[in-house]
Amino acid sequence: MRKKIGSKFASISVSVPDGEDLAPKLKKLLRSYAGEMRRDDPGEAIDLSAFMLYCSYVSRNVDELGLEDFDLSFSVDEAGDRLGNAYVATTFVDYYAGLCTQNDCLPDLRGADLRTHDLSGAISSWAAMLDDSGLSLMEGSDYETASTIGFVLAEMYASASWGRHGGEFATPLSIANLATRLADVEGKTVLDFACGSGVYLASALSKGAASICGRDISPQAVMRAKIGCFFADPTAKHDIAAADALAAASATAPAQRVFVAPPLGMRLREFDIQEKGYYADVMASVVDDAAVRTPSMEDFCVAKAFRSLADDGVAVLHVSASFLFHQQKVRQALRGALVEGGYLRTVIELPGGIIPGAGVKSALLVIGKQPASEGVLIVDFDSRELANKGYVVKGRGRCEITSEGIDWLVKTVDGRDEIPLVSTIADRERILASGSNLCYSAYGDVFDYGAILDEARSAKDIMGDIRKARASIDLLSEQITDILNSIEKEG
Numbered sequence: 211m212r213k214k215i216g217s218k219f220a221s222i223s224v225s226v227p228d229g230e231d232l233a234p235k236l237k238k239l240l241r242s243y244a245g246e247m248r249r250d251d252p253g254e255a256i257d258l259s260a261f262m263l264y265c266s267y268v269s270r271n272v273d274e275l276g277l278e279d280f281d282l283s284f285s286v287d288e289a290g291d292r293l294g295n296a297y298v299a300t301t302f303v304d305y306y307a308g309l310c311t312q313n314d315c316l317p318d319l320r321g322a323d324l325r326t327h328d329l330s331g332a333i334s335s336w337a338a339m340l341d342d343s344g345l346s347l348m349e350g351s352d353y354e355t356a357s358t359i360g361f362v363l364a365e366m367y368a369s370a371s372w373g374r375h376g377g378e379f380a381t382p383l384s385i386a387n388l389a390t391r392l393a394d395v396e397g398k399t400v401l402d403f404a405c406g407s408g409v410y411l412a413s414a415l416s417k418g419a420a421s422i423c424g425r426d427i428s429p430q431a432v433m434r435a436k437i438g439c440f441f442a443d444p445t446a447k448h449d450i451a452a453a454d455a456l457a458a459a460s461a462t463a464p465a466q467r468v469f470v471a472p473p474l475g476m477r478l479r480e481f482d483i484q485e486k487g488y489y490a491d492v493m494a495s496v497v498d499d500a501a502v503r504t505p506s507m508e509d510f511c512v513a514k515a516f517r518s519l520a521d522d523g524v525a526v527l528h529v530s531a532s533f534l535f536h537q538q539k540v541r542q543a544l545r546g547a548l549v550e551g552g553y554l555r556t557v558i559e560l561p562g563g564i565i566p567g568a569g570v571k572s573a574l575l576v577i578g579k580q581p582a583s584e585g586v587l588i589v590d591f592d593s594r595e596l597a598n599k600g601y602v603v604k605g606r607g608r609c610e611i612t613s614e615g616i617d618w619l620v621k622t623v624d625g626r627d628e629i630p631l632v633s634t635i636a637d638r639e640r641i642l643a644s645g646s647n648l649c650y651s652a653y654g655d656v657f658d659y660g661a662i663l664d665e666a667r668s669a670k671d672i673m674g675d676i677r678k679a680r681a682s683i684d685l686l687s688e689q690i691t692d693i694l695n696s697i698e699k700e701g
Contacts, residue, residue: 236362256366257430260437263359267441269330275444360412360441367407367434379565381406381471381528384611385574386413389526391620392556392576393467395419401465401518403455404511408435410469411450412442423462424450455514458488468518468525472511474570475530492517497543508533509541512575516553519579524555531559531571534648545646549638552581556623557648561592561602563609573648576623586641587626589633590650591619596632631655 240259268275365383386409396418402410405424408431414422424435432452439448453460456478478489492510495517508529515525533541534557548554556576564572571592591601601615611619621627628634634654644652 233358233362236359237366240362240366256363257434260363260434263363264437264440267356267359267444271444356441356444357416360438360443361416363438363441364407364409364412367409367438379471379474381409382564382566382610383409383413384616385471385528385564386410386469388611388616388619389469389528389574390414390417390419390467391616392574392623393469393524393526395467398466399423399520400467400469401462402469403453403460403462403514403518404470404472405435405450406431406471408438408450410471411435411448412438414467414469415439415442415446419446419467422446422448422450423465424448425453425455425460425462427452427454455511456489462518464520464523465518466520466523468515468523469527470511470515470525471528472508474508474565476507478507478510493540493544497540497547506541509544512544516548516577516579519577521579523579525575525577527575527577529573529575531573533575534559534573537645542646545648546642548577549586549641549646549648552583552638553577553579554586554648555582557586557588557650558619558623559588559590559592559650560611561604561609563604564611566608584626585635585637586648587623587633587635588648588650588653589619589622590631590654591615593632593650595630 240256240263361383364386367380389410390413395414397420399421400411400414400419401423402408403425405411405426406428408424411422411424412435422439424432424439426432426435429452432450435450436448439446439450489510493513496513512527512529512533515527519525533545536542545554554575555578556574558574558576560572560574562571596602599614599618601612601618603610603612622629622633626635631654634650636653640653641647
């Protein structure tokens with residue numbers, strides 16, 4: 211169910227599996243609760259709200275969660291330990307003190323040592339505020355409410371304007387939902403080694419993933435991912451930790467499904483590449499050693515995603531559009547190896563504005579570890595042929611794929627449908643002969659703008675002829691009228 215929700219954080223649709231009436235109310239409450247705490251980063255306000263949601267939910271569902279030893283009087287530091295991340299404590303110290311001066315329902319903790327302060331009063335007050343608002347969302351063991359909370363938080367995280375440093379951007383929830391449906395995550399092990407706020411992981415949990423593994427270099431992002439994934443499925447076991455994806459130590463067990471949105475436009479610097487053997491091994495798992503040069507972060511992540519797949523694994527990668535055609539040696543070799551080996555299954559070209567704040571076009575790559583005999587399905591989802599189908603909602607320099615658009619893409623990819631002016635299956639040999647160009651325009655039918663202009667000119671000429679004919683008819687009509695009048699007078 212999709213509802214249009216306006217907020218300070220975003221003005222886009224929220225996708226939730228259940229609880230469609232809860233989602234807008236909850237988002238409005240979160241916005242109201244965190245509004246005074248926005249500062250320069252709306253993500254920080256969401257962090258605080260998410261933390262209090264987490265505490266409230268856990269405190270009211272200790273039995274269902276199997277937390278018989280849960281102590282409601284835990285401190286901030288203890289809460290941080292429970293989430294495996296001390297960032298919670300520092301965030302709370304920095305922002306809670308200011309918030310309590312703005313909201314009478316919260317205990318006044320000014321002057322208190324918040325790192326050891328009993329939070330039971332704050333948590334109880336926050337839960338009471340939820341109840342007073344008519345949202346009885348903290349009780350119940352079916353976890354539908356928790357799942358809705360998880361999706362709302364994921365949407366708000368993806369819409370917040372943080373992380374725009376060094377090419378890092380939030381993954382839209384619609385992209386995560388599309389990717390996890392394309393890869394069919396039910397019952398599968400899932401990995402995202404640059405997970406950010408965990409949008410892919412939360413989406414995978416909501417679709418029945420057996421287990422998730424997330425890594426990110428940012429402790430702040432890890433905290434967000436932990437809380438979001440907790441709500442996506444409070445009973446699931448989560449392996450989410452802070453780690454550098456560039457380091458060999460961050461290597462994880464092969465996963466059946468891998469999702470990655472590499473940082474945009476970043477290049478690996480010399481001080482990033484301290485374990486040169488590891489980087490060479492990663493790249494060599496796809497391309498020849500001789501082709502390895504200091505690759506871009508994006509190239510490295512694509513190679514690492516392939517390396518991280520189990521033998522029956524499938525990866526969905528959200529890359530920049532330039533990855534499809536750039537002729538830099540390593541990138542061309544990487545594309546060529548994926549095509550020649552039969553690993554690249556599908557390419558989906560996306561409209562500009564899909565990535566909030568990036569202003570660049572992007573694409574989804576679907577890669578399978580088992581070689582396929584057929585060619586590569588290339589879909590131009592930005593085709594004019596789809597412009598009026600309602601598959602994409604555009605506005606204010608960004609756009610979002612609708613639920614109808616996701617359904618259409620999944621159906622097209624699953625059926626490997628060739629649609630005029632929209633999608634085509636490109637032969638692998640033809641792709642390799644074209645320098646491994648993966649753009650639809652290199653293989654599929656496109657609009658003939660020249661013909662359109664010619665038709666327009668022809669139509670213009672025809673309309674001119676019609677206007678001349680009408681003028682001649684009008685003149686002839688006037689002459690006939692004059693003749694008839696003269697005859698009447700003479701008669």
